Every structure is written in structure tokens, then in C-alpha cells.
Amino acid sequence: MFTNRETAPERYQVGNSPAVSLRPITIEFPFGDPPCTPRRPTKAHALMTDPEIRLLVPGSDNAAVRDLYDRAADFVMLESGTEPSDAMVEQFFTDCPPGVDFATSQKLGMFRPSGQLVAIADLAFGYPEADDAYVGLLLLDESCRGMGLGRTFLDHLTGIARARNARRLLIAVLDENARGRAFWEREGFRLLQSFPDFKIGPKTHVAHRMWRSL
Template structure:
């Protein structure tokens, strides 16, 4: 089941998921899962964006949160949707959930009038990049190294027409 997440009712489940996906958080920022990471998930938005206009979605199985998405709208241009995060618990990876969740995200973006879906993948995450490219994302734009938490990353922005 996929549903919208609420900071008041779902913060503990999101924290539990971050703990089960701590390897990704470590790769991305060197941080450990805590309440501040959860708060950032619920309040993060692209530059000039509004977090309340974003979709914070959860993939649940047997009542347990297995994956999350952060989907923003109007960035970098008005008809764009930006997938800021799609993350799964370690035990949920490699079983087709990413593809199914992505289909839902694409439809949600289309429903809001988006004609293009964008995301950034870390150069340090070649498996992630391979997944996105296998799903039709392309036209890479490489950004100079930038700090994310305790890490410095080259980010590669990919997009897909909807």
C-alpha cells in the first residue's frame, strides 16, 4: 500500500525506516538516523519550494514502512516534478518495489500536471544510477562536488519525460 505520510502520525515509522536504511544515509551524508533527519524529510523542499506542496509518500507492507518518497513540484521549472528521495529499507531492496513505487510517483506527477520528472543520483551510488537509467532516465547533467552533511559528492541530475 502506498499512502501520504504525516509528520505527526508517521515520524516514528520514518525514523524506524531510516534506521533500517542507515547504509544509504551514511553514504549520502555520514549522518546517523535521528529525529532531526526525520524532521528534514518532512520539511525539505527544493530551492524556492514549499514543503507543504510536496508529496511525502510511504510504501507499507504488513503495516510496516518499507520505503519513502519525497516528490516536489515546480522545480527546476513550472512543469517539472523533482524526486528528492526514494529510499528503501535494506530488507526491501532488490525485489521490484522500486519500479512499482516509481510507477506510482510518475502517475502522481502527471496528475499534478508535470511533464518531466527529475532527480539527482550520487556518483558514489552506481547501483542507484543503473536503476534510474534502466527506468528511462537520462540526459545526465553533472554538478561539481558539493557537501552533503559530512560527505562531498558529485551529483548527476537525470530526467525522464512523463
């Protein structure tokens, strides 16, 4: 979609025990419930300490992308008012901003060491300006949010954009997705423009385009 997303205290103390330092807990795009308290490392966190990020291949990765959409159905419903479908997978692999050379776009996936796909991203170049990079989608498995993976993926996308000499990175976030917008704002993105009456399926949204310098 080319319109496209709370941090816990860094230190806390229990009783008379010393204060413990934690990394900020971030709720990544697209959608998720904010944690009530800082989270301690879990087995799931350990499994994702060294995720693999690679280009996705149309056809051979379709089933994995569809499975991820099913595990992120909360955002699909928020965005489109519908359930995940095979058509959404096809759209992910073929979507491209207007006027952009599709061959320059990148569809990327983040994988567990086990090989399970836990996040996808869509990165295009030359939109809206020739020297811009645009994140059309950054979607995480609902069970993997709050682990810093959104920031990790964003850092990877930023590196690609800088290597392509892009001067800005842009995203769009739906007004309905307030937690998502808070994530982007914490990552340094600023409002550029708002688009009212943006339709996705049967739903009508206000979309906010945001940007940060590279």
C-alpha cells in the first residue's frame, strides 16, 4: 500500500532491588497492544537475536507471505476491513508507486533462524521525488511485535536507501493506526502531507505521509 504505522521505561525497580536497565520496548508497525510493563527477555526474543533479511521471490515465497498475512490479520482487518487472501499476496509482489520502475523495487522478508517468515517490507525508489525512497509496507507477525524487530528492519531498509543515494525515506500511516504513527514519530519521521478519503477495500481512511532525512 503506497499510503502505508509506546516505548517502556529504560529502567525500572522492584522493591529494594537495584534498578535494571532495559532497551526501550517498541510496538512496531503495523498494529499491536502496548505493553503494560517492561518485558524481560524471553525465549521468543532469543530466537530473534539474529534474524535473516533477504529479498523475497514471487512464486516460491508466496505461501510464506500468505501465512504471515494470516498471522497479522489484525492489521489486514484494520486496513481493509477484510480477511487475508491470496489476492493480497499477489498485490504485495506486484504493487509499485506510480511512475516508478518496478524493477528497482525490493520486496524483503525477515526470517527466524528456523526459516519462518516474521515480517515483510516493500521498498521503492524514485517516489514521490526522483531521489526519494519509499516504504510502502512494513508488516510484522502479531506475536513478534514489541521485540525491536520493526526498528531492526527499518535500519536495514535505511541502509539500502542510503546505498542508493536516496536523500529522504518516506512512509504513510493510517490515521486509525495511532500506535503505528507513534512508532514512526519515535524513529524521527515528520508529517509531510495528509490524504483524506483514501479508500482501501470497503474502508475509507485518512492517510498521513511522513518523512525523514537520510
